[in-house]
Amino acid sequence: MLAIRSGYKDALHELQNAEFNLKATKLIAPFSGKIATIKSKQYEHINAGTEVMSLINDKVFEVEFYLIESEVSEIAVNGEIQIKPFALNKTYQGKITTINPQVEKDGTILVKAKVKNDGKLLEGMNVKVYIQKDIPNQFVVPKTAVILRQNQEVLFTVKSGKTYxxxxxxxxxxxxxxxxxxxxxxxxxxxxxxxTIVVAGNLNLAHDTEVAIKSLKTNK
Structure with missing residues (x-):
């Protein structure tokens, strides 16, 4: 009876409502990340459902790229890729997560992969994607070893101190x-x-030329 006359219960109810409303003013993100594209100002009144900002999970980024139909058979989910951002002189390792089972109208197929961020990658960056695949029983040479002569690809081998x-x-x-x-x-x-393949100094090299092999120094 005393509580009713003093208005204690009404005050307690108002306090609980105020605390509830205060909690409702806080937005709790489902993951840690960075805020981007803020669309509202502090203390601005907004309606429920209004988009106020973007939240980016910058620990792991998703990369989207397209392959033509004939190339898709060469990849698989969990296959490894490398990306190289145009803005950074660095490559990152990633893994394919999904391959869209539907072919686009232009004959391409959407592929998605995930890449861990070291803090330098930004949302929306343009990157070059390299598909990593082992191809057994192949002769592999550095790109510098192959040159054009008369619009044909050639490389130089060394035998008995001469180039061929x-x-x-x-x-x-x-x-x-x-x-x-x-x-x-x-x-x-x-x-x-x-x-033995010539991999440097071959741009002006001629056939049947005497050469000396130079050992490459490596830092230990």
Whole structure:
């Protein structure tokens, strides 16, 4: 009776409502990240359901890219990729997470992968994607080893201190290397395991030229 006359219960109810409303003014994110694209100001009145900002999970980013139909058979979920942002001189490792089972009208297929962020990647960055795949039983040479002569691909082998050019065809490539085969239309084109290949200083090199092999110094 005393509580009713004093207004204690009404005051307690108002306090509880105020505390509830105060909690409702806080937005709790489902994950840690960074806020971007804030669309409202402090103390501004907004309606329920209004978008006020974007929240970015910057620990892991999703990369989207497209492949043509004939290339999709070469990849699989959990396959490894590398990305290189155009704005950064650095590559990042990632893994394919989904391959869309539907082909787009232009004949491409959407592929998604996830990449861990070291703090330098930003949402919306443009990147170059490299698909990593092991190709067994191939001759692999640095890209610098293959040059053009008369619009044909050649590389130089070294035998008994002299250079011999060999016509080749490049079959696959990554950012640093080619896989090559002896040119099928050139009977003199041969490559075998253990051949010494010229990988530098070959732009002006001629056939049947004496050369000295220089050992590369490595930092230990």
């Amino acid at each position: 050019w060999t016509y080749v065809q490049t079959t696959n490539e990554n950012s640093r290397q080619y896989t090559v085969i002896p040119h099928p239309d050139k009977s003199s084109a041969t490559l075998k395991t253990g051949d």
